[in-house]
Amino acid sequence: MPREAEDLEKAGIQIGGLGDAGEMLAEQAKGAYRRRLAELREELEEAKELGKIERAEQAEQEIDALTRELSRAVGLRRRNRRAAVNN
Numbered sequence: 001m002p003r004e005a006e007d008l009e010k011a012g013i014q015i016g017g018l019g020d021a022g023e024m025l026a027e028q029a030k031g032a033y034r035r036r037l038a039e040l041r042e043e044l045e046e047a048k049e050l051g052k053i054e055r056a057e058q059a060e061q062e063i064d065a066l067t068r069e070l071s072r073a074v075g076l077r078r079r080n081r082r083a084a085v086n087n
């Protein structure tokens with residue numbers, strides 16, 4: 001055990017695991033992502049109907065990016081993933 005840790009222990013200070021850093025994305029942020037995804041899906045459909053290929057591609061790219069972010073933050077059965085901290 002490092003000297004500093006020994007001194008803290010002798011002083012009665014316990015050092016334990018820090019746990020985690022909380023949810024990866026707050027509920028408010030996930031809600032905003034989902035609303036934006038709904039908007040983008042509408043934009044994508046409209047762009048396809050109007051033949052605006054470039055806009056459709058942009059919408060698809062943003063949809064993919066937001067979907068990846070939500071997937072990172074939400075696991076199986078829609079359980080929120082926790083951000084780890086180094087102990």
